[in-house]
Amino acid sequence: MILVVPSVQLSILPLAADYEIKNINIAIVDQDHSSYSQRLISTITSSGYFRLTGMNTSYNGAFSLIEQDAADLILEIPANFEKRIIRENQDKVFIAVNAINGVKANLGAAYLASIVRRFNDDIRLELLPSKGMAQQPIIEVTPTNWFNIHMNYRVFMVPGILAILVTMVGGFLSALNIVKEKEVGTIEQINVTPIRKHHFILGKLIPFWVLGNVVFTVGLLISWLIYGIVPAGNLFVLYGFIGVYLLCVLGLGLLVSTICETQQQAMFIMFFFMMIFILLGGLFTSTDSMPEWAKLVSELNPVTYLIDVMRMIILKGSGFADVSRHLFIVGLFAIGLNTWAVLNYKKTS
Amino acid sequence: MKQFITFLKKEFAHVLRDRKTLLILFGMPIAQILIFGFALTNEVKNAKIVVVDYANDVSSQKLLRKLEASQYFEIEKTVLSAPEIENAFQAGVVKLALVIPSNFDANLAHDNHAQIQVIADASDPNTANTLTNYVSSIIVDYQQELTRSSGISYRILPETRMLYNPQLKGVYNFVPGVMALVLMLVCVMMTAVSIVREKELGTMEILLVSPFKPLMVVLSKAIPYLLLSLINVAIILLLSVFVLDLPIHGSLLLLFAESTLFIITCLTVGIFISVRTASQQVAMLISLMGMMLPTILFSGFMFPIENMPVALQIISNIVPAKWFYIIVKSIMIKGLGFAGIWKETLILAGITVFLLIVSLKTFKIRLA
Numbered sequence: 001m002i003l004v005v006p007s008v009q010l011s012i013l014p015l016a017a018d019y020e021i022k023n024i025n026i027a028i029v030d031q032d033h034s035s036y037s038q039r040l041i042s043t044i045t046s047s048g049y050f051r052l053t054g055m056n057t058s059y060n061g062a063f064s065l066i067e068q069d070a071a072d073l074i075l076e077i078p079a080n081f082e083k084r085i086i087r088e089n090q091d092k093v094f095i096a097v098n099a100i101n102g103v104k105a106n107l108g109a110a111y112l113a114s115i116v117r118r119f120n121d122d123i124r125l126e127l128l129p130s131k132g133m134a135q136q137p138i139i140e141v142t143p144t145n146w147f148n149i150h151m152n153y154r155v156f157m158v159p160g161i162l163a164i165l166v167t168m169v170g171g172f173l174s175a176l177n178i179v180k181e182k183e184v185g186t187i188e189q190i191n192v193t194p195i196r197k198h199h200f201i202l203g204k205l206i207p208f209w210v211l212g213n214v215v216f217t218v219g220l221l222i223s224w225l226i227y228g229i230v231p232a233g234n235l236f237v238l239y240g241f242i243g244v245y246l247l248c249v250l251g252l253g254l255l256v257s258t259i260c261e262t263q264q265q266a267m268f269i270m271f272f273f274m275m276i277f278i279l280l281g282g283l284f285t286s287t288d289s290m291p292e293w294a295k296l297v298s299e300l301n302p303v304t305y306l307i308d309v310m311r312m313i314i315l316k317g318s319g320f321a322d323v324s325r326h327l328f329i330v331g332l333f334a335i336g337l338n339t340w341a342v343l344n345y346k347k348t349s
Numbered sequence: 350m351k352q353f354i355t356f357l358k359k360e361f362a363h364v365l366r367d368r369k370t371l372l373i374l375f376g377m378p379i380a381q382i383l384i385f386g387f388a389l390t391n392e393v394k395n396a397k398i399v400v401v402d403y404a405n406d407v408s409s410q411k412l413l414r415k416l417e418a419s420q421y422f423e424i425e426k427t428v429l430s431a432p433e434i435e436n437a438f439q440a441g442v443v444k445l446a447l448v449i450p451s452n453f454d455a456n457l458a459h460d461n462h463a464q465i466q467v468i469a470d471a472s473d474p475n476t477a478n479t480l481t482n483y484v485s486s487i488i489v490d491y492q493q494e495l496t497r498s499s500g501i502s503y504r505i506l507p508e509t510r511m512l513y514n515p516q517l518k519g520v521y522n523f524v525p526g527v528m529a530l531v532l533m534l535v536c537v538m539m540t541a542v543s544i545v546r547e548k549e550l551g552t553m554e555i556l557l558v559s560p561f562k563p564l565m566v567v568l569s570k571a572i573p574y575l576l577l578s579l580i581n582v583a584i585i586l587l588l589s590v591f592v593l594d595l596p597i598h599g600s601l602l603l604l605f606a607e608s609t610l611f612i613i614t615c616l617t618v619g620i621f622i623s624v625r626t627a628s629q630q631v632a633m634l635i636s637l638m639g640m641m642l643p644t645i646l647f648s649g650f651m652f653p654i655e656n657m658p659v660a661l662q663i664i665s666n667i668v669p670a671k672w673f674y675i676i677v678k679s680i681m682i683k684g685l686g687f688a689g690i691w692k693e694t695l696i697l698a699g700i701t702v703f704l705l706i707v708s709l710k711t712f713k714i715r716l717a
Contacts, residue, residue: 067689093506095508099512140465142465143468144468147438262546271637272376
């Protein structure tokens with residue numbers, strides 16, 4: 001179960017977690033029906049970003065498509081569009097976007113605007129063949145994408161999700177462990193044995209540490225087999241970091257375990273921390289754009305460092321020197337949390 | 350009835366006695382709303398970039414100043430050569446590099462044509478895309494400043510209006526999602542675990558041999574969580590109205606009615622899980638992996654469903670949270686009435702009834 005669940009997740013999650021914005025549903029209100037408006041429409045539909053889901057005669061008709069979530073944006077081409085461009089030198093088109101999802105709205109509007117601009121350039125070139133574009137200075141931008149040339153979102157998500165899985169498995173199992181003995185009552189038996197506190201905690205810790213490494217290895221194999229992602233960096237550095245990181249997560253789990261009385265409590269408290277750690281860890285959204293207080297929290301968040309390091313080593317091939325700061329901080333966390341857990345575990349209740 | 354009330358009192362005592370869990374139960378929605386509302390943004394701000402400025406002339410300086418003036422970029426440093434770019438990327442701080450060739454100024458002035466290379470760290474494709482777009486549009490701006498004097502003819506001016514969410518705030522998307530998530534968590538996990546715990550500790554047997562009907566045992570376990578969840582809904586709504594400035598456009602009564610329906614769905618799922626499992630750990634794992642993750646994944650609030658492979662899109666239809674998410678969005682933000690969401694409500698009710706029948710059918714009075 002412990003191995004199967006993460007494996008299944010790693011195979012499904014990256015497929016689902018695709019943030020690329022494509023297939024934007026567009027409804028078009030064409031009140032002009034001229035050759036220009038037809039051309040604009042076919043430029044939009046052939047661009048690959050947009051899916052034409054409705055041709056409406058009125059704005060209200062198109063708006064009801066937005067209300068039903070059948071369209072994401074509306075393009076309204078006013079009557080006499082072509083005539084006015086030629087006679088009055090300019091005309092407007094109206095774009096209305098369903099902005100509940102702000103990112104999608106922004107990108108969709110930007111794509112559409114750039115298509116309109118291209119169309120605009122085309123017709124200008126036709127109308128002014130002699131002058132055309134040559135008159136204006138042009139700065140040509142050539143974008144290049146490194147480390148992930150196909151801009152595959154999965155490549156980005158897989159190391160992050162693997163990081164989360166290792167964290168969840170390690171954290172939850174260790175959190176539920178001591179507390180289970182408490183709830184069932186077997187902790188009393190251990191308490192009356194002459195075992196030292198730190199020996200007991202260490203004994204609890206090591207099996208989970210091994211298990212965490214196994215889960216991580218299985219995860220790496222899966223990402224290689226399914227997604228073809230092979231770590232670009234040094235495996236020793238990667239495993240070294242995971243080793244230290246697992247100590248840190250297990251320490252947190254054990255600490256929670258010593259605080260709680262029932263498994264339900266332990267699970268909830270762990271879940272609470274996990275949720276904050278994962279959300280603020282930069283899996284979905286970059287930590288750079290966060291406000292200052294959230295940046296501070298993410299600096300104190302071990303998951304941030306793991307996700308960062310996983311992406312650096314696996315995707316960019318960063319070396320030991322690049323991740324040494326991360327390693328140092330996570331090491332400090334590990335020492336701190338485990339010491340706290342040992343101190344907090346009392347043999348007498 | 351009197352028996353039932355006594356049992357209900359017992360369950361309430363159970364729930365209220367566990368202060369740590371209660372704290373988390375109410376702390377969870379607050380923390381989530383604050384994180385989603387303030388910390389998580391998909392827009393990219395203050396991205397660090399490096400510049401290789403081979404030209405170092407008037408035009409390139411002007412362009413760089415323009416870049417720096419925007420809130421999107423911070424010029425981390427100006428490196429001297431291309432190989433240093435890779436080092437900067439590997440150290441992990443820098444997201445984008447800009448290479449301005451020598452003679453930038455001269456090319457622009459004499460040939461009316463100059464090139465700039467933009468290199469993005471595409472290990473994060475979306476950020477790479479967004480940043481490249483930002484740079485391009487800043488450069489286009491700059492270009493237009495240069496041409497302003499000559500004037501452009503035959504212009505098409507797109508006029509864009511953002512509906513529902515003119516400031517493009519992320520919370521509009523997140524608040525309904527957080528509601529679904531928190532309700533799912535409280536109802537499914539808490540119900541499942543608290544019933545299974547009685548099984549695990551052996552106290553279930555005592556309850557089952559009592560003259561009280563077994564169905565009522567389960568029901569009295571579910572009711573405290575129903576109330577707690579409704580309080581949670583109220584907290585989330587209050588926070589979103591007063592802290593996040595997210596108004597509720599539709600009917601509040603309808604919103605609460607739909608929430609109650611969703612809570613009942615979740616409770617049914619919890620009961621269903623508890624009927625099938627024997628230990629708390631298994632119940633937790635199933636409700637966590639089997640319910641939480643699909644909720645996050647398939648409700649559509651974090652990941653766009655339309656981008657998923659078709660098989661997953663079909664699966665997403667059986668996730669109750671997806672329908673609840675659509676309902677809350679429609680009521681809160683679009684301000685639609687019942688006429689706009691009856692279809693989703695019907696589906697949600699259908700799922701609930703189905704689960705209820707299945708778990709009642711499999712509910713055993715005797716323990717194995």
